[in-house]
Amino acid sequence: MADAPLNWIAMIDCLSRTRRFVDPASRPVSFAASEVRIVRPAVIIRACGSLSRWRSKQQRRHSMMELYYGAGACSFVPHVGLEAIKAATGEGFEPRAIKLHKGEQHSPEYLALNPLGLVPLLVVDGKPLSQILAICDYLDRRYPQAGLLPADPWQRAQAMSTFAWMNNTVHPTFTHIFRPGNFAEGEAAQTEVKRLATEKFRGHLERIQVMAEKAAPFLLGDKLSFVDAYALVFLRWGGLAGIDPASLPGYRAYVERLAAVPPVAAAMAREGINLETYRK
């Protein structure tokens, strides 16, 4: 086949951006018109293909996501989200375990990243983002193809309403059980805080059970979402608070199904957690 006439300026521009052809450390290349050879289209196509592969690799390299999480903590919610994103898009993340029981969240290195001393923390290209709702909103907007929140504005608002209730009501109720010392002084007062919070927490779990009994198969319908991951966390926490999951059979059956869904199972395996947390 005869060589086709080509726009050689576009070709040189394309090639000069491709590492395979030009050493990035070298000075900019200049060409005299007489030095330019006409090249077959196939060569150009190969060069541009390799340029675009190199660019995607650079983009991935420049878009590193790290998740700081504690095993069994609320950070499980974005953890499941990131596993779902990995399954849907191939985009990976770096998991960074923080041992909450050893107080690693209060280390100077971690406080430099998150002065709140809490997990989860998502670090994107070195920039930290805290708060579950903000992290999950960011992940969903960046990777809508993972379907972690509904696209329809009204359905999304309904989902956010449940998600916000979980984050601002159910979650802090458990904090009163787990860390009563943050809310009252003296043993008797703390025991009372714990007792009252456990009662309220059970009420919240009963409300989630009503939702779980309608799950089809997930709380928001046919797609796994952040609220499913939160629901699993709460049933596990309930067990730690002495709430027998057998007393919430609809909720337990839904969580058992959920635990087998690949992104959920992957996050559980990494965190080394299971559903057997109940103790009297």
Ligand SMILES: N[C@@H](CCC(=O)N[C@@H](CS)C(=O)NCC(=O)O)C(=O)O
């Ligand atoms: N409002 C925060 C709550 C985060 C939070 O309470 N994280 C807990 C784990 S579930 C934590 O890091 N606790 C560490 C500590 O209390 O020292 C969010 O939405 O991210």
